[in-house]
Amino acid sequence: MSKRYLAFICQACGAAHGRWQGRCEACGEWNTLAEEGREPSRLAGARRAQGRMFALEPLTGSSRDAPRLGSGIGELDRVTGGGFVPGSVLLLGGDPGIGKSTLLIQAAAAFARRGGSAVYISGEEAVAQVRLRAERLGLQEAPVKLAAETSVDDILATLSHGAAPRLVVIDSIQTMWTSAVEAAPGTVTQVRGAAQALIRFAKKSGATIVLVGHVTKDGQIAGPRVVEHMVDAVLSFEGEGSHQFRILRAAKNRFGPTDEIGVFEMTGAGLREVANPSALFLCERDLGTPGTAVFAGMEGTRPLLVDIQALVAPTAFGTPRRAVVGWDPSRLSMVLAVLEAHCALRLSGYDVYLNVAGGLRINEPAADLAAAAALVSSLARAPLPADAVYFGEVSLSGAVRPVAQAAARLKEAAKLGFARAVVPEAVRGELPSSGLRVAQVGNLGDLVAEIVADGRRAAA
Numbered sequence: 001m002s003k004r005y006l007a008f009i010c011q012a013c014g015a016a017h018g019r020w021q022g023r024c025e026a027c028g029e030w031n032t033l034a035e036e037g038r039e040p041s042r043l044a045g046a047r048r049a050q051g052r053m054f055a056l057e058p059l060t061g062s063s064r065d066a067p068r069l070g071s072g073i074g075e076l077d078r079v080t081g082g083g084f085v086p087g088s089v090l091l092l093g094g095d096p097g098i099g100k101s102t103l104l105i106q107a108a109a110a111f112a113r114r115g116g117s118a119v120y121i122s123g124e125e126a127v128a129q130v131r132l133r134a135e136r137l138g139l140q141e142a143p144v145k146l147a148a149e150t151s152v153d154d155i156l157a158t159l160s161h162g163a164a165p166r167l168v169v170i171d172s173i174q175t176m177w178t179s180a181v182e183a184a185p186g187t188v189t190q191v192r193g194a195a196q197a198l199i200r201f202a203k204k205s206g207a208t209i210v211l212v213g214h215v216t217k218d219g220q221i222a223g224p225r226v227v228e229h230m231v232d233a234v235l236s237f238e239g240e241g242s243h244q245f246r247i248l249r250a251a252k253n254r255f256g257p258t259d260e261i262g263v264f265e266m267t268g269a270g271l272r273e274v275a276n277p278s279a280l281f282l283c284e285r286d287l288g289t290p291g292t293a294v295f296a297g298m299e300g301t302r303p304l305l306v307d308i309q310a311l312v313a314p315t316a317f318g319t320p321r322r323a324v325v326g327w328d329p330s331r332l333s334m335v336l337a338v339l340e341a342h343c344a345l346r347l348s349g350y351d352v353y354l355n356v357a358g359g360l361r362i363n364e365p366a367a368d369l370a371a372a373a374a375l376v377s378s379l380a381r382a383p384l385p386a387d388a389v390y391f392g393e394v395s396l397s398g399a400v401r402p403v404a405q406a407a408a409r410l411k412e413a414a415k416l417g418f419a420r421a422v423v424p425e426a427v428r429g430e431l432p433s434s435g436l437r438v439a440q441v442g443n444l445g446d447l448v449a450e451i452v453a454d455g456r457r458a459a460a
Helices: 040-048 074-080 100-113 127-136 152-160 188-205 226-230 277-281 329-342 365-380 406-415 444-459
Strands: 005-010 033-038 089-094 118-122 144-148 167-171 208-213 233-238 245-253 261-267 270-273 292-299 302-314 322-325 350-356 388-390 420-424 437-441
Touching (some): 005 188, 074 233, 074 261, 100 127, 100 144, 100 167, 100 208, 118 127, 152 188, 188 226, 261 277, 277 302, 292 406, 302 365, 302 406, 329 350, 329 444, 350 365, 365 388, 365 420, 437 444
Parallel strands (some): 089 208, 089 233, 118 144, 118 167, 292 388, 322 350, 388 420, 420 437
Antiparallel strands (some): 233 245, 261 270, 292 302, 302 350
């Protein structure tokens, strides 16, 4: 009988320690070490086992794109790169209650209705609860097979009996456990072992497996980070509880791009695809109000028009506040510094609030010009033209730098009825014949002077 020894595993990063201590030396987290048992003789025997020889292939040779299985949900296929790849494993993370289970039960139903075999296995809910959700979403007639099970060994034995399904949803990976690992369910050792067994089954059978992962309070997927390296794609389902919009992003994708997003709207009948997100984000914007500017942005290959709102108010404290939602706070600080240094605006005595309407988060620097226009508009109490869009990167010298895909941004603005666009001066060659009146700006000071002059004329 092999002798078991104890190890203390960090539940945040998976590092092993020989004794308990309050702080993990690998990741620096406190009170995350949990006691787990191991059998060293089995591991030592595995190390002594002889390997087999395999053939080495040359670098040259024929190649083809990975085959795709359409999920039946266009926004999900957009993010995954055109659909599911047979034999791939996807990890979907998101805040509790954001709609992960709703999205996947809808995807499984749409996939099954298109002729594919889909299995939905829940480790958190009973079969009756999953059926109630499907009935509420109008999916009770979809040929999806359900199960409530947490043992990976039993799940793989069931899926291996007969023809393997084309799509398997595991909700969630944190509830799964395997007898090959001597640890409590939910620990990083069990999560890693369960994920490895499911990945091995996917590669062997050609089934696509979607794993649901919980997230921590700082937005990271719970469990060992090695699971994110093991899977083929890591998807993030984002959104605010106060907004009906949901954003699906790809943080990692071995078979497609990582800069695409899928937009959904949470309704009483489940998640609805948003084919035109720009119209949805702009449907409730305030017209004629100072401090609002429409930004023409890009998310992958999709142009998006969003409303950027700014409020500049005199501060009542010694240190003014800087609050931003949906944008990088460091870029806001940079834009404020440029406005003070090169545009003769004194913002040190004002509180500044910036918000991207609709719950969307903007990551590209092309929003600098729209944010600056909204800030100056709020400070000068001068409403910006309601039919104008803005985009451009602001440098530290005050120059407005060009950004990529200007033609696609302007085409989207023209399609939604906008008549004017304020763009960097260096995009002359990319301007389409869309009927837009394009104002080219080379320096941020020129735009600031124009907005301030409009505010004075309106006040007079």
